[in-house]
Amino acid sequence: MMRKPTWLNWPRWKSLSSWLNRKTAVAVAMLACVLTPLVLSRMKENPQVAPEDAQRRINIITPHNETIRREFGEAFQSWWQEKTGESVYVNWLTPGGTSEIRMVLDSQFAAAEKNGDEGVGIDVFFGGGDYVFSKQAEKGRLAKLEVFEQHPEWFDQKVIPQSFTGEQYYDAEHQWVGVCLTRxxxxxxxxxxxxxxxxxxxxxxxxxxxxxxxxxxxxxxxxxxxxxxxxxxxxxxxxxxxxxxxxxxxxxxxxxxxxxxxxxxxxxxxxxxxxxxxxxxxxxxxxxxxxxxxxxxxxxxxxxxxxxxxxxxxxxxxxxxxxxxxxxxxxxxxSLCVDPVGVMRGAPDPELAQAFVTFLLSKQGQLLWNAKPGTPGGPKFRSLRRMPVRKDVYTPENMQHFADPENPYLATGGFVYxxxxxxxxxxxxxxxxxxxxxxxxxxxxxxxxxxxxxxxxxxxxxxxxxxxxxxxxxxxxxxxxxxxxxxxxxxxxxxxxxxxxxxxxxxxxxxxxxxxxxxx
The missing domain is CATH 3.40.190.10 (Periplasmic binding protein-like II)
Structure with a gap:
């Protein structure tokens, strides 16, 4: 029988070995703590398509929370795949709330203008209130939306009014449009x-x-x-x-x-x-x-x-x-105001960016805002509890599946901004x-x-x-x-x-x- 080397029995070596094992375990645990949220976040927000496997990519800056990002990210991936046969990766950019996004855009566009670049690598600005979108439009940072020419019937007074309760629902120059209502x-x-x-x-x-x-x-x-x-x-x-x-x-x-x-x-x-x-x-x-x-x-x-x-x-x-x-x-x-979307000037993939806006205003995209999970057109995980902007989705057939079965266009309380x-x-x-x-x-x-x-x-x-x-x-x-x-x-x-x-x-x-x- 081969005898174990005597140096392995030394108390000092045993102590050192035990110390190394503890340090390794701590290092592995710390690494897991850092990587696990990143992995889970990617799995939750983009479970269908990994960035390296996608044929197309869209970069969306937004203040919306993870629930909205996940539901709309998955729904748009499926919609685009069915429409074109192409896979798309939705890359969400979330620097914080609207104020933080404004500061990010200000600094990035300042750098782009200094370098002679037209865009800043962002395709879509999604959510944040009409005030900040109006300011971005004034600065010439938003592109004209094609959905107004592709679907003029959507911008009838009976579908999406230009204004309601004193609030503008889309830009006169068609650079942004509201996709859901806010009170x-x-x-x-x-x-x-x-x-x-x-x-x-x-x-x-x-x-x-x-x-x-x-x-x-x-x-x-x-x-x-x-x-x-x-x-x-x-x-x-x-x-x-x-x-x-x-x-x-x-x-x-x-x-x-x-x-x-x-x-x-x-x-x-x-x-x-x-x-x-x-x-x-x-x-x-x-x-x-x-x-x-x-x-x-x-x-x-x-x-x-x-x-x-x-x-x-x-x-x-x-x-x-x-x-x-x-x-x-x-x-x-x-009042009843809107949460808008706009395509950024110099978008890396303008076709995909314009398509995302069209999807949001389609009946499929509109129902996602308020339908209950598991119902026709509803989200997969949790109700988003937001009101669609399109009047024509407030039908008895649709509203029986809504988490908030009321028509906000009929319940304004008389307030006009x-x-x-x-x-x-x-x-x-x-x-x-x-x-x-x-x-x-x-x-x-x-x-x-x-x-x-x-x-x-x-x-x-x-x-x-x-x-x-x-x-x-x-x-x-x-x-x-x-x-x-x-x-x-x-x-x-x-x-x-x-x-x-x-x-x-x-x-x-x-x-x-x-x-x-x-x-x-």
Whole structure:
């Protein structure tokens, strides 16, 4: 019998061998942790076609979540294969939300222009709201869509209207088109509201109730386009109400009357945002964090678009159909806008890019937005809970399979978005809310708590609500011009000046509320 070498029995070697085995095991485990999500992500998002096996490739930049990417990626692969016999790999580019995508496109197109390139290696921009698409079109970064000439019947008023509730559903130059509908609203946790003794909200103004103090989840409107639009809807509702109830004073012209009621409505909207922000637990950079935290009970309610809220409502749905997270469209407080798609200028595969747009607007692509999993035309894994843009898919036959069996074109609540009121000042509104509510959030919360505890005395409330420096005239004039300028240093200096004004007002209002009706 061969004897084992004596050096293998040395305690030091055994210790070294054991150490090496442990290090190897740790290294393998760490490598698995890194590679497994990447492998699983590729398997989930593109299970049918691997990039090296595909005959064609399409690069799509999008803020949409993994569920939408997977469902539409697979469906388009199958549609194109059946149509042409070719396999296609869908390469999703997901740098973040709409704001991050805008910054990516800005930097890439700047580099492309410097190098003399027409495109940036991206075929399609999919999702993100009509505002950012309008800006991309203005900069000449979107190609004309062929679907308007190929299927003119789809752009009849009875199928896809050019506008509805004051919102544009496709670009006049045919550079982008809406593929699904979006509403802005409120998500709330039913269990948390019961614990706090609060009735479920039905209007934007409900979130200003001091009972919500420290429990509202909000997002920075300069980082989230969807939350910024929700704030704009809130302000517009206040302006609509003020205009409808206003009466022209003797000796005043119609123009003077319009300016007065618009200014009053603007201030009421901003004051409402102040109070809701006073109830806020935090402001996040990501709008998707809001429904997640509300679902987990870390917040009682928050502002979010329908899809974010309804997705979590679907995810948490019980066998009896109940869910601890609910989403509602505030009464008369939101328009019905679209989530668009566009083909990028200089797309690597323009034929495939144009085909993707056609697929999204086909009945097959439209049904995918709201049909239940396993139903005709439905998704494979989970309902997407979004509303198709085409009116003609809202038939009894189709809607019996919808996760949300309502026709949004018949349930708008009478709200009509009026772009002449706030659209040109949209950037200014985002800037004002950031300065007024985020930059001095601690002072705002403290003052609002003092006011609420004191029964919101009139004079303290007036100090708290002073909007002299951000009046409608100032917002649509100097503030709008400065925010739109390239002089970032001067814009930052303006933010400091305005922030100082609000911070001092909040501190004075809090002290005044504590001391009652005596001057501080």
């Amino acid at each position: 802005f609203g409120i998500c709330y946790n039913t269990d948390t509201l019961k614990r706090l003794g609060i009735e479920p909200p039905t209007r934007w103004s409900d979130l200003a109730d001091p009972k919500y103090f420290g429990t509202i989840a909000m997002a920075d409107p300069t980082k989230s386009g969807s939350v910024a639009r929700a704030f704009e809807m809130l302000v517009q509702q206040q302006m609509h109400d003020t205009i409808a109830k206003g009466r022209r004073r003797p000796g005043k012209t119609q123009k003077q009357f319009q300016m007065r009621v618009r200014s009053e409505g603007w201030e009421k909207g901003l004051n409402l945002i102040q109070k809701i922000a006073g109830n806020a637990r935090y402001f996040t950079d990501s709008a998707t964090k809001i429904p997640r935290d509300v679902a987990q009970g870390d917040a009682a309610a928050g502002l979010c678009i329908d899809f974010y809220g309804l997705s979590y409502e679907e995810m948490l749905k019980q066998d009896d159909g109940s869910s601890r997270l609910r989403w509602i469209s505030p009464e008369g407080g939101t 009026r772009p002449e009121l706030t659209q040109r000042g949209f950037g200014a509104l985002r800037f004002i809310i950031r300065v007024m509510c985020l930059d001095c959030h601690d002072e705002l919360k403290h003052a609002w708590k003092e006011l609420a505890d004191a029964g919101i005395p009139d004079r303290a409330h007036k100090m708290f609500s002073d909007l002299t420096v951000v009046s409608y005239q100032n917002a649509m004039g100097g503030i709008r011009s400065q925010v739109a300028s390239e002089n970032k240093l001067e814009t930052a200096a303006m933010a400091v000046r305005l922030g100082r004004f609000f911070r001092q007002n909040y501190e004075r209002a809090g002290k005044f509320a504590r001391k009652g009706e005596k001057k501080p």
